Amino acid sequence: MTYDVAVTSRDGKTTSYKVELKRSDAAGWICQVDGQPFTFDSAQPAADVLSLLVGGESYEVRRETAASNGNGQTGEQSIAVGGRRYVVEVSDPRSLRSRKAKAGSSEGPKKIKAPMPGKVVRILAAEGDAVEAGQGVVVIEAMKMQNELKSPKAGTLKRLIANVGMAVNAGDTLAIVE
Amino acid sequence: MTYDVAVTSRDGKTTSYKVELKRSDAAGWICQVDGQPFTFDSAQPAADVLSLLVGGESYEVRRETAASNGNGQTGEQSIAVGGRRYVVEVSDPRSLRSRKAKAGSSEGPKKIKAPMPGKVVRILAAEGDAVEAGQGVVVIEAMKMQNELKSPKAGTLKRLIANVGMAVNAGDTLAIVE
């Protein structure tokens, strides 16, 4: 089995690996990463947990799927190695779903989405305004905290969906910058 | 739905209850135990866990099924209320399984079974010997501990299956007293 795996670390850098899992002659397993041999032993103590021994080095690995947001899209899959988390995207050449998954990557005008449920308490820019990257556009309040949603890029505030007092769900689009 | 529930506490006493679960007029539920009304609220925080509120009193209840023993028979079901455990046997009048379950209760000659896997290290009585209730018959060693298996009743050691050095599984019959 061969998988294309895109690994994104917390600093946003994404690296892609081609991982081929093959049975070794012995009880162990041989894996090729980007064509280079990679030998290890793996066991699964519990669901979503792997214990990997790579040449003696012990790695505890956990998988998690982030809670699905308001839009019913299921959240991203991430892998924690020891204390470090990576967002991963696995595509199996033979599967369609994974290719579909890739599609969602953001193109065209950038949306400002509500990252969680809450209430809009202030609007900081008007439709048509020019906005800087990182400039505050909408303030929502949730769990007694006010949070300013910033423009992802410099441009024009093309659409403003949010209005003060409006209740929003995670994932709702509040404004569009172009 | 009505169930017959046999509850056995750790001191061996068994009490039987007839439990009828019925919807109440309100959102809550009405239950009759042996014909007496019994009102409560129930929620299930996780699998095998119940939170019962009975007139305000909060009970955390957990269900467990003991590990199946060597013979593949699945173990007994028990219910823990707070710190206390009870072995329960639920029979649904409409189901056959539960009646079958009842069948297994010990009749006729009493068996001395290995309560867990181990090795027979000593035999303390010979076939045909008269044995007292509680008299040692077989000694098995497991987890570095020697344990003496005693006769469940006074009688004759009718059969002796175990012999020194023999490896035994949980549930294996080692001897029969009649």
Next chain:
Amino acid sequence: MFKKILIANRGEIAVRVIRACREMSIASVAVYSDVDRTALHVRKADEAYAIGPAAARESYLHIERIMDVARRSGADAIHPGYGFLSENAAFAQACEAARIKFIGPTAAAMNIMGSKTSARRAMEAAGVPFVPGSSRGLTLDEAQKVADEVGYPVMLKAAAGGGGKGMRLVHHPRDLASAYEGASSEAARAFSSDEVYIEKYIAQPRHIEVQVFGDEHGNVVYLGERECSVQRRHQKVIEEAPSPIVDPAMRLRMGETAVRVAKAAGYTNAGTVEFLVDAQKNFYFLEMNTRLQVEHPVTELVTGLDLVHLQLRVAAGEKLPFAQADVQLRGHAIECRIYAEDPDNNFFPSPGKIAQLVTPSGPGIREDSGVFEGWTVPLDYDPMLSKLIAYAPTREQAIARMLRALDEYFVGGIKTNVELFRRILHDEDFAAGRMDTGLLDRMLAKKMSNSDLRDSAKIAAVAAAIFALSSAAKSSDSMCDGPSPDETKSANGNGAASGWKRTARREALR
């Protein structure tokens, strides 16, 4: 001693108090809102009663409903925890009226301390050192005058406030008006009072607080200090005891000042006197919190005391069982507040279902948690999940121990700030004890080094592939019955867990 105590709170602090009740053979009564029916505090209490919908003001802030449960259940005392009604004098009065003991200070003492301006008047009379500024709520015009007098930068604060809400730092006169508006509107929402006042802003101050405890026989002691300078938006993130910069002489001075504060207010039970400390180690009275603090465990670990047990005994009229001289500090304790929030996304709260939960344990580790695996964190309340506390003989060991515990801590399904703590505890300035309330913001401004984050990416990639393979396996397994050869041959139950192997094998045989 009390027979039955109602806990007017939720989350970890409710569980904390329920545990203390159990340890003292006192019946505990929980209250819960609709979204908390299966919450830990409901399940651990001896009794539990619903008090309304999710919105706090309809449930945990609803005095009448809580008093009604207290009467119905026959509770003879109420513990308010922190937050919610804990510093609400009206609630304390309602308890007095119902002849139910409020476990905390008197309503009178609360009223003095409840408004920062009245607190300031009382404390100035007692000769407690203050940061220059106004001692009462101000109009915008007045605010502008006072700001000019004490000089910029200045801090706007909600008179009825606490926990950083309704606070604004102003560097330039031109920003004062908008900040004033923001502070007072936020204050209005948070405390239903828009009164704000002004103080001179102390650059890079430390936040150090002193735990005090008073009985109802006039005895007041201090139980050492807590360093709480690691903050974000004026919210404490890490607390420790003792403070790395407080020596015995300074501890004595701060402690005695704190006791003077408490006595000036006729204070009883547990309280905390917060000080700002400048670079020259001068300390200024900030406010007094008339409740048990979130961070009380670090004081418990270094003093060997149990502050909640003590609260109950003192509230029941007992004398403090020890004198000031008996209080000895030993070792070092650090607390991390584990929040359901996303440090990579502007610290937005991240409510939702906890799909996996692995909590640390072992030597020197204490966890006060309000959650469990499978619990869905409601979005209606403060997103704190639990408090992780590490104790060790020295500060250096306590930091290393906390890092070990954080490595063991895993919360799946929602985002948490666990990784943030790793970063803070690895920070040079933090390790050296060079802290001020700006430390965290400066740290967050720095970019993380990639090397630090990427060296196990390859492992992650391989693991992801293995998981993919094993889930592919499950679907196929479900179709064929009977265990695979490996399952039967596995040495014990644990061997059989390695499901992906046999599938990969199957793959290879194709």
Next chain:
Amino acid sequence: MFKKILIANRGEIAVRVIRACREMSIASVAVYSDVDRTALHVRKADEAYAIGPAAARESYLHIERIMDVARRSGADAIHPGYGFLSENAAFAQACEAARIKFIGPTAAAMNIMGSKTSARRAMEAAGVPFVPGSSRGLTLDEAQKVADEVGYPVMLKAAAGGGGKGMRLVHHPRDLASAYEGASSEAARAFSSDEVYIEKYIAQPRHIEVQVFGDEHGNVVYLGERECSVQRRHQKVIEEAPSPIVDPAMRLRMGETAVRVAKAAGYTNAGTVEFLVDAQKNFYFLEMNTRLQVEHPVTELVTGLDLVHLQLRVAAGEKLPFAQADVQLRGHAIECRIYAEDPDNNFFPSPGKIAQLVTPSGPGIREDSGVFEGWTVPLDYDPMLSKLIAYAPTREQAIARMLRALDEYFVGGIKTNVELFRRILHDEDFAAGRMDTGLLDRMLAKKMSNSDLRDSAKIAAVAAAIFALSSAAKSSDSMCDGPSPDETKSANGNGAASGWKRTARREALR
């Protein structure tokens, strides 16, 4: 300090040592047998290597294989934990030969203490008080003579023994022969030496031990005592510190005797001197355990020290970082050894899969565990799952706290002795500190009161019915798709958990 330490053990103690290594930034190397591939110590270590099949003598007792891993991994020290090779002088010698530091006493010191008879000779020379009896292994004939001299009852003991194996109490001369046979054969199996000796039996003695610690510069200190009188078949069940009967004067006498014992053996690192204490508080040397004890955490909690950190530092050649005068005891600590065994069935070991695991936490609770939910406890080793330790300012509070923690503790799928501890901690004699090594057997002989066990049977019955209904529901649910109305209407994810309600509703609508 060491760069990399191999832990030649498994279970909770291996995890305990690995945690200490992490806290001291030392790489840790685990070894494991075939059944332990997914064990906690393998997963928590930085490195892990297989050393053979389940049988201990093929893996955890196999010196060559462990030394081989040490060499391959480049470990510069080995921590033996307790049990297995921890008191095996040959292993210590193998380490010396390989220039790998053995974290414990020298092989020479072990040899002196390893055989009780040689230990006795050395200690008698140092003027340490002893129970009358023989000071060497005896033939049956000799045993009979000595027994007649000191008078019955007498105790037969394995010279190479420890932990109660190969011990027999003999009340009458006629039972001596069979007991001798049993003791020596058990000794042969356990320690591959059938040497046994005899001691006068002290009626209703207490078992109190003193923790000692020596560095490699001639300094030896004592760290207070542990009361270990609650035993079953000479196996400790509950340990606490301090002992309820030891006052400062007695502590001083026992401590100084223990230090004398250690010095007489040229002892270094952590060790424990066990004493028998009779009704008049006379204490007699029992044996010295040349390793870290299972029950070391209670000493850590009352002294504020970390004994494993200390072991590593002392083994690395550091001086003890404190003097005897600096050792202060504070508060009270109790440890319960949680075993996979069935108290209702003659304490038979109960290996198997841990289907559910809920562990206690919160104030004053420490758990040192070697297991996790889903782990299958192998039948090849000691069935201890974890150690639960409670700390509080007073013994009374510590007992109450432990009871609270036991109520929170739940292990599903296998039998444990958790309920046994509830019973012990509720016992009047235990509560009063009236303990001797016969306490537990006497307690177990008593029948339990029914009232104590049956009053929530009705709740259990109702719960069983609800579970039955909800499982019935699941099967039917799986056939119909789409959520039930309740699921959609539930306030948050938690509400939806109450699966049985909607089924019951369906039932009612039929």
